[in-house]
Amino acid sequence: DQQVKQNSPSLSVQEGRISILNCDYTNSMFDYFLWYKKYPAEGPTFLISISSIKDKNEDGRFTVFLNKSAKHLSLHIVPSQPGDSAVYFCAATSNTGNQFYFGTGTSLTVIP
C-alpha cells in the first residue's frame, strides 16, 4: 500500500536549469509534507517542508508546491548545481501521526 508515490525513478538536468521533482499521495489525512535528500551511504537529510495550510514554501534555491485537490506536490530546484545530485525522497504525515510515509525516491543527476 504505497501512499506516497514518486513515479520518476531518475531525472537528469543541465547545470543552471530548473529541476522539478514530483510526488503524489493518496491519503487525504496527510497534512504535512517533506522533502529529504540522500547521498549514498548516508541517511536522509531534511531539505524543506510544507504544511497543508500553504500551497508554497521557499527556501533559497528550493521551493515546494502543494496542490491539495490533486494530492500532488513538487520540489523545484533553481538553479540546479552538480552538488544537488542525490536521491530525493518525498514524505508525508499527519500532524497527529507517528510515522512518515516515504516515496521510493527520484535520483537527480545535475550535469555540469
Add this chain to the structure above:
Amino acid sequence: NAGVMQNPRHLVRRRGQEARLRCSPMKGHSHVYWYRQLPEEGLKFMVYLQKENIIDESGMPKERFSAEFPKEGPSILRIQQVVRGDSAAYFCASSPQVGGQPQHFGDGTRLSIL
C-alpha cells in the same frame, strides 16, 4: 547527518544469529523512529518509541523483531534468528516532538546476512 548516531554502520550476520542495532537520538529529542530500506525501495516505517515506551509498532514484523528505548542509553532494534530477507539498511530518526516536525536521520546500519 549531525546528531543522530547509529552503530554499527555495517553489520554482518549468519542466518540464525541475532542482530542488535543501536541508535542515540539527537540531544533534546525524546522521540525515536526506526525505518527499513530494502534495495530499490523507499524507507518503510517500523516502530516509534519514546523513553521506555513503544508508541506505535505497526510496521514491525510480528516475529523475531523487537525494539526498546530505555531510560538510559540508546534505542536498540533487535532482530533474532536473522534470515537473508532481513538484509537491508536500517535507519533511525529522532524528533523533539511528534507530528508536524521533521525527523532527523542517522546514517543507518547496513545489515548483511550471509
